[in-house]
Amino acid sequence: MKILLLGGDEKILQANSDSQKRLAGYGYLAEQIYIVIFSAKKIQPRQTGNVFIYSSGGCFRLTALCKGYFLAKKLIKQEKIGAVSSQDPFESALAAWYLRKNCSIKFNIQVHGDFFSQKFWQRQKWLNFFRYYEAVWLLKKADSIRAVSQRIKKSLIDKFEISAEKIIVVPIYADFSSLELMSSVKKPDTYSLEPFVFLIVARLSKEKNLPMVLRVFSKLRQNGRGAVLRIIGEGREREKLEGLARKLKIQDKVEFLGWLNKEALCSEYRIADCFLLASDFEGWGLAPLEAAYFGLPIVMTEVGVCGEIFQPKNDALCSSPRDEQKFLVNMQRVFSDRVLRELLGQNAKAALAKLLTREQTMELYKKAWFT
Structure with a gap:
């Protein structure tokens, strides 16, 4: 199956960055992996093996999200992609949900931060109040959820009553070879x-x-x-x-x-x-x-x-x-x-x-x- 990843981590766009190398190492997991980064930086598509990296372009966050969505939709139809995974449970997940709805593909959300077990994150800025409820709604719509820790999985089950079966804990791999x-x-x-x-x-x-x-x-x-x-x-x-x-x-x-x-x-x-x-x-x-x-x-x-x-x-x-x-x-x-x-x-x-x-x-x- 071909996989589409959506996110906002601009380090992935940097040539030879740790983030780009890490994702390139995932290539053997799927037939092909396509990555769309919501970013004002517009780069030429890059290929490392069977991993393809794109940036949306767009002067503002909303513009980048819209451009990234239409770019992703085009890739899904052209390349016959079977699943989409968002890097976060917020705006990237919203774009992924629309793609799932309009293109009939599997929908996965990745949760890298412990946003929900306590209220520190919600209180950081007023926008997070709305993003919290956006995430709750989207997480319940996802076909599967990747959490990076058992703590996050527990918070999703306890607070939102999300089925434990659809939450898979995948910790971030720690590569100590360079150390x-x-x-x-x-x-x-x-x-x-x-x-x-x-x-x-x-x-x-x-x-x-x-x-x-x-x-x-x-x-x-x-x-x-x-x-x-x-x-x-x-x-x-x-x-x-x-x-x-x-x-x-x-x-x-x-x-x-x-x-x-x-x-x-x-x-x-x-x-x-x-x-x-x-x-x-x-x-x-x-x-x-x-x-x-x-x-x-x-x-x-x-x-x-x-x-x-x-x-x-x-x-x-x-x-x-x-x-x-x-x-x-x-x-x-x-x-x-x-x-x-x-x-x-x-x-x-x-x-x-x-x-x-x-x-x-x-x-x-x-x-x-x-x-």
């Missing part, structure tokens, strides 16, 4: 003379709740403890976060590094002492898995891989989202207890054995698309 050589390199001899390094790898967006981390880090510093915070990532919140660091008078102890290439990122994992994740919600979360691969102790909120890969207290120190005091206590414990740090790091790395292999992940994709 393998880097992880075995020892830390520099001068490492023990350096301050304690807390590390964050995240998009600088509201749901990552980085202001809480800055406040907690400031309190930890007030206790006379020498530590630095290194933040890898970019996003709309960067200017606000830099301003908050200045307000808290920790700007000389917090460094915003932007996005780094793989080699530089691995170097940061190697010199770090503890990995932090304070998100309000996560679908899965590759960064904590990478941190575990490097044997780092992890302090995180109870989101994403917490509870599925990492067991609280044993593999990572976890707290409820927005629980600032508990997050501070967990940071202090890791900071002050070397034995605990080593134990958590070892346990987190061992927990990676629970991850599915690439072959197992691909089989679940086939089940989600062809059910």
